Amino acid sequence: MADKKEINLDSVLESLGPYGRYNVLNFVLLLFPVLLSSFYECGFIFEAQQQTYRCKVEGCEKTYNDTSWLHYAIPTDPERDAPASCLRYAPKNNSTVEQCLPEEFSNITIPCDSYVYEINGSLVKEFDLGCQEWKRALVGTVHNSGMFVAMLFTGILSDKYGRKTAVGLAATASCTFGIIRAFAPNYNTYLSMHFFEAALGGGLYPSAYVLAVELVGLKQRVIISAMCNMAFVVGVVILDLLAWVISNWRTYILILYSPAIIVGLYVWLMNESARWLLSKGRKEDAIKTLKRAAKINNMDPTKLDLDALSDPLLRTEVQTDKKSQFSKAIRSSIIWKRLVICSFLWLTCSLVYYGLSINSVSLSGNKYVSFMLVVLVEIPAYIVVVIVLDKYGRKKTMIVNYATCAVTSLLFAFLPKGNWWSIVLYLIGKWSVTLTYSSVYIYVSEVFPTNMRQMLLSVCSTSGRIGSLIAPLTPLLSLYHKSMPTVIFGGMCIICSMLVLLLPETRNMRLPDTIEEAEELSKMRDRTDRSLDTVK
Numbered sequence: 038m039a040d041k042k043e044i045n046l047d048s049v050l051e052s053l054g055p056y057g058r059y060n061v062l063n064f065v066l067l068l069f070p071v072l073l074s075s076f077y078e079c080g081f082i083f084e085a086q087q088q089t090y091r092c093k094v095e096g097c098e099k100t101y102n103d104t105s106w107l108h109y110a111i112p113t114d115p116e117r118d119a120p121a122s123c124l125r126y127a128p129k130n131n132s133t134v135e136q137c138l139p140e141e142f143s144n145i146t147i148p149c150d151s152y153v154y155e156i157n158g159s160l161v162k163e164f165d166l167g168c169q170e171w172k173r174a175l176v177g178t179v180h181n182s183g184m185f186v187a188m189l190f191t192g193i194l195s196d197k198y199g200r201k202t203a204v205g206l207a208a209t210a211s212c213t214f215g216i217i218r219a220f221a222p223n224y225n226t227y228l229s230m231h232f233f234e235a236a237l238g239g240g241l242y243p244s245a246y247v248l249a250v251e252l253v254g255l256k257q258r259v260i261i262s263a264m265c266n267m268a269f270v271v272g273v274v275i276l277d278l279l280a281w282v283i284s285n286w287r288t289y290i291l292i293l294y295s296p297a298i299i300v301g302l303y304v305w306l307m308n309e310s311a312r313w314l315l316s317k318g319r320k321e322d323a324i325k326t327l328k329r330a331a332k333i334n335n336m337d338p339t340k341l342d343l344d345a346l347s348d349p350l351l352r353t354e355v356q357t358d359k360k361s362q363f364s365k366a367i368r369s370s371i372i373w374k375r376l377v378i379c380s381f382l383w384l385t386c387s388l389v390y391y392g393l394s395i396n397s398v399s400l401s402g403n404k405y406v407s408f409m410l411v412v413l414v415e416i417p418a419y420i421v422v423v424i425v426l427d428k429y430g431r432k433k434t435m436i437v438n439y440a441t442c443a444v445t446s447l448l449f450a451f452l453p454k455g456n457w458w459s460i461v462l463y464l465i466g467k468w469s470v471t472l473t474y475s476s477v478y479i480y481v482s483e484v485f486p487t488n489m490r491q492m493l494l495s496v497c498s499t500s501g502r503i504g505s506l507i508a509p510l511t512p513l514l515s516l517y518h519k520s521m522p523t524v525i526f527g528g529m530c531i532i533c534s535m536l537v538l539l540l541p542e543t544r545n546m547r548l549p550d551t552i553e554e555a556e557e558l559s560k561m562r563d564r565t566d567r568s569l570d571t572v573k
Contacts, residue, residue, distance in 0.1 A: 038565065041466050044317060046311065046312055047548070048254070050254040051256070052340075053334060054569055055253045055254060057330075058333050059331075059333040060252055060330075062248070063308075064068070064162050064249060064252070064261070064313075067204075067429075068244045068245075068249075068264065068265065068313065069299075070208055070242075070300045071246065071269055071298075072269065072271060073208070073211070073300065074242035074269045074272070075271075075272030076272060077238060077239070077293070078184075078242070079273055080276060080289075080290070081176050081177055081180050081231070082408075083276070084176070084179070085176040086159075086280075087170075088154055089155040089156075090153060091120040091121065091122060091149075091152065091153040092111055092123070092125035092153070093149070093150075093153045094106075094110045094125055094137070095134060095135050096134030096136070097137035098463070106137045106263075107120050107349075109126065110126055111125045112124055112126065118298075122167070124148065125146065125149055127142070127143050127145045127147045127334060128141055129141060130229060136539075140492070145359060148168070149168060150169065152167035155434060158284040158285030158286060159286060160173075160227075161173060163286070163384045164223070164227070166540070167503075175228065176228065179228050179233045179235075181505060182236050183232040183233070183234065183236035184502050186235075187497045188495040189241025191203050191239070191244055191491070191495060192491045193493075194206065194240075194245075195240070195491035199313060200491070201304050201305070201307050201310075202545040203302050203303055203491070206237075207237070208297045208301040209298070210233075211238030211241060211297045213234075214233045214292030214297065215234050216291065216294055217230050218230035221417055225276065227334055233509065242265075243498060244491070246482075247482065248310055249261050250262065251491075251548070256505045258471045258482075259423050260423055261465065262479045263420065263422060265414060266475050266478075267419050270413070270415055275408055277405055277409050287558060288325065291390075308326045309326065313328055314326065315487070316488040316550055316551075337359060352396045353566055358533075361548040369552055369556060370553065371484070371556045372555065372556070375484050375485070376485075376493055376496060378536045378539060378540060379477070379480070381501035381527065381533065381536065382394070382435070382537070383389070383504070384501055384504040385439075385504065385529045385533050386470060386473055386477050386504070387486075387504030388505070388507055388529065389466075390467075390471065390474055390504075390507040390510075391504070391505050391532065393446075393466055394411060394467075412419050413466065415471045418468050418472050421472065426479065426544070427544065428549075430542050431544055432511060432538070432540065432542050433474050434473075435534075436537050438470070439530045439531075440531070441465065441469040442466050442470045442473065443528075444527070444533045445462040445465045445466035445529040446524070446527035447461040447523070447524065448522050449463055465467035470534075479513055480543060481494050482494055483546065484544040484555065485549070485555055486551050486555045487550045487551075488551070508566060541558040543558065546558060
């Protein structure tokens with residue numbers, strides 16, 4: 038009896054050509070939602086950005102060309118060397134200010150009851166959020182809370198109904214609730230729409246990312262991941278430029294969210310992931326997809342080795358026992374261990390990445406230029422990660438970069454402020470954590486089985502959201518000790534570098550399709566290494 042054939046989708050994808058017409062077209066179509074996802078994940082930073090304002094003093098505002106009255110009507114904020122935002126001097130004898138003369142004001146300060154805002158089209162001005170910074174900060178909290186829901190919701194949707202379904206629904210939800218938010222009549226409606234937009238559309242990036250990664254074989258996964266990361270960075274730069282030139286927050290939102298409708302329309306014309314179709318036992322649909330790809334690439338479909346994919350003797354566990362996959366994952370101590378470790382790795386990357394950014398000194402007096410420089414410095418890291426991950430492997434890359442980030446963070450914590458070495462250490466730390474963040478994203482997509490990849494990746498990504506929520510609070514720790522934030526960053530990175538030792542290497546390994554294949558990664562790695570040594 039002939040030996041049973043095994044699925045080797047990676048070899049089929051290699052035969053199709055990773056950079057053929059079919060894949061290039063799909064990459065372009067998927068990189069566009071990745072770029073848009075940067076708008077939706079970072080847009081609130083400028084949408085609800087801090088504004089300059091001061092108390093409105095009735096009786097003085099009519100003197101438009103003379104601001105000399107500010108120094109005796111409003112106290113000076115010594116930190117900003119500007120009029121205070123929330124206090125003004127009370128009129129003498131509680132009388133009404135009529136001529137705005139110095140003798141009409143006392144030296145007693147009182148809270149403002151109305152405000153004059155620097156930017157007319159800002160969200161803070163329109164909803165009159167002066168001296169209510171917690172309401173402005175709440176926008177980011179609500180956004181990240183919605184992302185918590187999105188990560189798990191999108192993972193289940195993607196694994197059950199397909200990758201392109203998840204992309205299409207996320208894009209449509211982002212567009213719908215984003216545009217509704219642009220017309221919000223009040224603050225509470227605005228906040229509600231922000232939550233629903235993030236909760237239902239926040240899975241746009243991971244869904245598009247997984248679909249892009251599953252288009253190629255094992256040798257191109259790192260390059261595709263780097264392309265997604267760089268598309269995200271380009272999107273953030275475009276976002277920054279848009280915020281720089283558009284002062285009205287409603288116009289800003291409309292420009293950001295309207296393009297998502299394009300994705301919501303064309304994604305239904307794309308082919309579903311052949312790997313996902315196989316994981317669901319839909320082999321005939323997978324074969325049709327691969328044959329269609331071959332025709333677009335001007336290849337003869339009969340030359341592709343598709344017999345293994347249609348062999349009735351093929352062991353496709355999901356086909357015979359679909360409902361048992363989740364329960365098997367729950368019972369698998371190996372999968373649980375990986376899930377916990379990968380979640381902590383992702384949380385640490387998110388916390389340190391955003392924490393270093395928040396706690397760093399501005400690189401420029403212009404906030405838009407500063408933001409752009411901090412983002413652009415990541416591009417070289419994404420280029421380097423393509424080289425080191427395939428050359429040195431996932432584990433070595435993560436261990437070295439976690440350790441580097443730990444050392445630089447701990448040294449940075451105890452150097453005097455303003456020392457030029459502290460700036461060098463900060464840049465090295467930011468570089469290392471950027472490399473690690475990209476590596477973790479790739480690695481997590483490789484250690485879990487196809488039929489649960491999106492859901493488990495979403496669990497890890499949700500852990501990362503915890504890090505991004507905690508990061509804005511880390512500057513408060515410096516009130517107790519100036520070195521506490523970076524010491525915590527360094528300590529967590531040290532723990533991560535040791536935890537990576539417990540995980541299998543995935544370099545040159547095909548993506549596991551079943552839970553058993555995912556559990557066998559370590560043994561498969563050993564066999565692959567011996568085979569490569571024999572060839573050498």
